[in-house]
Amino acid sequence: MAVLEFIKTYSPLFLPAIWITIQLTVLSIILGIVIGLITALAKLTRVKLLNRIADLYITVIRGTPLIVQLSFIYFALPGIGIELSAFVAGSIGLGIHNGAYIAEIFRGGIQSISTGQTEAARSMGMTQGQTMRRIILPQALRRVIPPLGNQFIIALKDSSLAGLITVNEIYMTSRRLGASTYQQMEFYMLAGAFYLILVTLFSVVVQKVEKTLETSKRQSSEIL
Amino acid sequence: MSQPIVKLKGLNKWFGDLHVLNDISLEIDPSEVVVFIGASGSGKSTLLRCINFLEEAQKGEIWIKGKEINPYKENLNRVREKIGMVFQHFNLFPHMTVIQNVIEGPVQVAGTSRGKAREEAMELLEQVGLHDKADEYPEMLSGGQKQRVAIARALAMKPELMLFDEPTSALDPELVGEVLNVMKDLAKKGMTMAVVTHEMGFAREVAERVFYMDEGKIIETGTPGEIFDSPQHPRTKKFLSQIL
Ligand SMILES: Nc1ncnc2c1ncn2[C@@H]1O[C@H](COP(=O)(O)OP(=O)(O)OP(=O)(O)O)[C@@H](O)[C@H]1O
Ligand SMILES: [Mg+2]
Secondary structure: OHHHHHHHHHHHHHHHHHHHHHHHHHHHHHHHHHHHHHHHHHHHOOOHHHHHHHHHHHHHHHHOOHHHHHHHHHHHHHHHOOOOOHHHHHHHHHHHHHHHHHHHHHHHHHHOOOHHHHHHHHHOOOOHHHHHHHHHHHHHHHHHHHHHHHHHHHHHHHHHHHHHHOOOOHHHHHHHHHHHHOOHHHHHHHHHHHHHHHHHHHHHHHHHHHHHHHHOHHHHHHHO | OOOOOEEEEEEEEEEOOEEEEEEEEEEEOOOOEEEEEEOOOOOHHHHHHHHOOOOOOOEEEEEEOOEEOOOOOOOHHHHHHOEEEEOOOOOOOOOOOHHHHHHHHHHHHHOOOHHHHHHHHHHHHHHOOOHHHOOOOHHHOOHHHHHHHHHHHHHOOOOOEEEEEOOOOOOOHHHHHHHHHHHHHHHHOOOOEEEEOOOHHHHHHHOOEEEEEEOOEEEEEEOHHHHHHOOOOHHHHHHHHHHO
């Protein structure tokens, strides 16, 4: 009974935090997709300089801890005059972080489309850009949905690290409330429960999208 | 006198150390059908792919309709537009229906309106006997049907030359005929065609000339009768005895 009472009393206090977590996650995914797509294309062009830049970005981001990246953006950048709110710094930091992983997912998806598709498109006079946009990406997109969905869930959980740069998301809120009520354990469990629920909801959405793409191939080829 | 559609002069191509095309010179006249035969790895595909610049030859000249094409100066997309290509593995776009496959080039490349492109596509599908499959996705088609769609797709660009790279060798034997019939039809309508195939019947019926390739060289040329019935070069003889 005490548990239910606890949940009933404190859950409402989490609502703003849940909303912030969702915003952080969605923004960082959108940013990650944009950066990821550009990076994947940069890695696949024949322009060596772009290949290098993309490689460097992916290597640095995947080779350093997210918390260091977030701290750098929020605590260190003000040193050179770039001052961002915790939320903005968190969204950008998470977006840049996700971008590196999403880039590799896109690259894999694009490379998994047979070269015969490119040849067929080029042989009828399509440009490289048209081939990518009309032929390769629509097919690649469908293949990357499962790994992308997986990355989204990781992004959702990773957003908790934004709490350490003072964003009032779920994890930060649980710490704050826990410390002031001396019920740390209960609050961490509550935070965990919220993440679990969000992850489950996210998975359902991802599966829905996957299904929709599968059944309406036509639409997705016309989106792009 | 009309210009040859394609003229190759001393074409050479290497993949690393491998000399894949060794001094190829030939001409293909308007409405002519030529067939390339030769062992696996002799460079047949590479030769076709050089003609539409999917591969770049390192040495030699490629003339299309009386104009030498310099791949660094020319807009190759404009050149390829008028050279249709049909592949062994069809390479239809699986995320598009049959009709979408066929109108993709005209709409995206040639700038034809959708309505007009659809109209023309339906005529082409009729020509290859597949107008009732217009709204199917390629995965629903048999290999022979896929290849006929691929031919229609290439024709939709109103090419002046069609390249066929072993168009029937991925097909079940009972499906080969329907594709060859479409190709014969095309030949009779006066299409200029360069075909890599080992279908002797087809070559005899529609080809003006047969080229035998061996290790990147054209070592024997003649009418189908000359090549198939009385090959001169020992290698041609050996090759033909193996595949017949
Ligand atoms: N992209 C490439 N890189 C390196 N080597 C290649 C490449 N494409 C083809 N080759 C090699 O060039 C040679 C000629 O290949 P090509 O595909 O033109 O032969 P082919 O006559 O069409 O053979 P097949 O009957 O098997 O299709 C082969 O030895 C092949 O391995
Ligand atoms: Mg070949």
